[in-house]
Amino acid sequence: MRDRRDELRWNGWGRLDRGFETKGRDAAVWAFVADALGTARLPSTPAPSLEDTTLPACRAGAGLLDALARATDARRVHTSTWERAFHAHGRSYHDLLRLRSGALEHAPDVVVYPTSRDEVLAVLRIAEDARLAVVPFGGGSSVVGGVEARGGPAHAAVLTLDTTEMNRVLEVDGVSRTATIEAGIYGPALEEALAQRGFLLGHHPQSFEHSTLGGWIAARGAGQLSNRYGTADAMLVAARIATPRGLLETRAFPASAAGPNLNQLLCGSEGTMGVITDATVRLHPLPEARRVFAFLFKGFDEGVNAVRALVQEGTGAAMMRLSDTEETRFFGAFRRVIEPSRVHELAEGALGVAGYDPKCVLMVCVEGATDDVAREVARIRAVAKSRGGLYVGEGPGKSWWKRRFEMPYLRDPMLDRGVGVDTLETATEWSNVSRLYEAVRLAIRSTLEAEGRRAVVLAHISHSYHDGASLYFTFLFLRDLAREVEQWRAVKDAASRAIVLHGGTISHHHGVGVDHAPYLDDEKGLLGVDVLAQARKALDPRGNMNPGKLLPPRR
């Protein structure tokens, strides 16, 4: 059911046999990027091979490896350079910088692939005895340092527990529309198995092809269609989590007043409370129909008001994705580079005349039963029109839909050419969206431009709610090759401070990880963080589970 690990890149995104498709227009693409960044030519900065990369010495002794082999199977206990390098980091920009540095400072000492809940519990007992840090690892697609193979000073070694051999659909309850599924299943395998029963889960983050159910829950993620299918916490009905103190199991109830909801404590626990082994999730019938279409707005604020009206009036979009003027312009231009079309150019020229330049594009996806889709499309068009939206048909949406899991493949070739690219995201109440948007954009742009270089800062709303929305920022810049990590950290810190100072959450769907843990005090308060620390301690008294990935550092 799962991808073979050796078909994947150890130091970049996704499958070795795939990449970002430029349709033979490579030179034009890179000229466009260079131009956007205000430079004539991009440098060549290829990644060193695994052979040319050093790893820290492996600290796993024969006794430990024997014990792990007995708990699982010798074929599922790995200390090879490839396995250690593949599991050293997630796939954030910061991670890629380090994976491409020629020298890994951190890597797991051993990687284990258990095949069952009992094997996970056995591995955790061994780790407890040997005082190992345990890093649960699903698809490894974290972009916030959620799977970094790093222990604390008290740990003898780091064990990465790869969950992807636990990938079965255990039960489908078609009446209650729930399924119980092992946590290490990848997105495509999960949806394929459910589709055979007429259902879908509908959790489709950009990492869909290379992330797992357990990771979605542990990081409290959201898929692109979360307006219809819900975020990870909404789809979660029950979970089993293997902890150093044994198995914690929540029960499957549609709702309950029997005290606090423990699902909501496990969801977002970032592997620091244990390893989610399987979960029961809410299903939906396979959609009969899907429509993806777009509107233009004359500005971001106007678009934001339209999205707010659409969600508050209860229209049934599965996705509403509103790009700001910079993102609309950048991706419009980018698309013209890879898919040049005289028709598009004429059409866009006409829109400029009609007062839609600058403009913001809103992409909407509606899916479900045929009648429902027809009804909701009509309602959405009416509300969008009343808010100044110009319907521009299905063209832009179709193109986006086709490439919706492909964007991460663009990062590696950018990194090969001296370009830095990162994303970060937040969410806030509607009344605060504009203020937060401006503050974060300013923080990113001014930090990058302080070096006297041009930066491209793009933003969109990808998830909207009754009371607020997410904001997602993408920024491109020329790397300062002498101080790549410092350059990145300066931007990340400035943006994160802007977020917490201006009423945003430090993450809407990427999760916590080492990157965001330092901001949890600001967001949850010292008392709130202590509540989490004590809850965690009840499950992992010695602090072996994924250290540093949730709680803020304490000196």
Place this chain on the structure above:
Amino acid sequence: MRDRRDELRWNGWGRLDRGFETKGRDAAVWAFVADALGTARLPSTPAPSLEDTTLPACRAGAGLLDALARATDARRVHTSTWERAFHAHGRSYHDLLRLRSGALEHAPDVVVYPTSRDEVLAVLRIAEDARLAVVPFGGGSSVVGGVEARGGPAHAAVLTLDTTEMNRVLEVDGVSRTATIEAGIYGPALEEALAQRGFLLGHHPQSFEHSTLGGWIAARGAGQLSNRYGTADAMLVAARIATPRGLLETRAFPASAAGPNLNQLLCGSEGTMGVITDATVRLHPLPEARRVFAFLFKGFDEGVNAVRALVQEGTGAAMMRLSDTEETRFFGAFRRVIEPSRVHELAEGALGVAGYDPKCVLMVCVEGATDDVAREVARIRAVAKSRGGLYVGEGPGKSWWKRRFEMPYLRDPMLDRGVGVDTLETATEWSNVSRLYEAVRLAIRSTLEAEGRRAVVLAHISHSYHDGASLYFTFLFLRDLAREVEQWRAVKDAASRAIVLHGGTISHHHGVGVDHAPYLDDEKGLLGVDVLAQARKALDPRGNMNPGKLLPPRR
């Protein structure tokens, strides 16, 4: 803004100037109840007055009372018999038995009404120093022992902290559709204040007139219209909770991946983690239109399938309330006693001929914008019809709607006549609804009938979800006057065991309290309970907050 406490019953439901309206047909009502319980005549069992009721000696010394007066105001610190008796218990059947027993075993030693967050914190500091148990008390309508004025062996006295002087709407954010409201506000005052701004919260439990926002959140409640407006955990955006370790404040985000959601730990915390002082909640526009209408089904299972289809197909009912055949018959007959009508009788006779006897009634409420209501009513009628539902118009619904907060007033006159009446509720997945329904009914009926007496056991579904539904049981019986509490406990224990054994949650919306705490080990597991215990300890290290109301007793 609030009801004056002295206008309320200290030992029964609601306002002294209100009661269950029998429209001059008192004798017929009681003859009907007697007949239903298989007896010729009901005994007279009036409640003793407050003057004839003994209370435990007050343990609050002058030093403590002085300190509390300085922290709040002398007029807000009470040790009168009336205040102590009013706050001794909630309003469960078990509570009423004890409030009518002539001798209260438990009562608070002092009752304090703080007016602000800072005053609450000051009171908690005093309680900490004096080693008092603190019982947070809103409307006091708990039916599961959630506000019982009882401390542990280590406590010098019991202080009940009445929140109802904190009853202001602090802020309405019309753009984000949220409001920040003090926790001690009663339902009607809250909705009145919001209505002036064009909004409603829509949380209308049966206790609506005599319960508070803080209580709804602390007990993780659900209103009658929760299908549209959400349960307490869904409406909660952020909260401030005063704890013995200081103020814990969650932030208002529409969604967040910044670790576990602390709102979901406070929601359902039953006063054991601190006192909720104010909360930010999601609002909805005032509905332009409302329709309440009913269908008949030929049996409960058929009705259950229809409700499931209606919710899974996404039709927009605010409420779907399906009575089983016994409840439909009992309340139909009861209604004919209070509102005799030849037209009804003829109509119901005709339905019997048409094969709808026995029958189950499904009441549906739809509200919202006029167009939306019209559209959803049509969709609901189509789906219900396709599932065997016979549309019977707006008559039964109108009558229920008018009396929807009135049923609790019926308990006191029943108790005056030797009749016992209690309710309990649960929730489970759709595939388990029938099994759980039968098991709980059998447990209640067989326990009551073991004494050789007839019992009336009624059930309905009141809240439905994508993946399951709640089940609500009402049972009437003749009290065994020599052993009233033991008789009640036998039924409660049998039903609770049936619930946990057959896949139900111990409560869907009543909460935990002393009645359900013993079942939390079964529901959450020892490890799950320990997580809650440790989280609680982070906020209340000495265990002073509402002891015994959430965590199971440990010996």
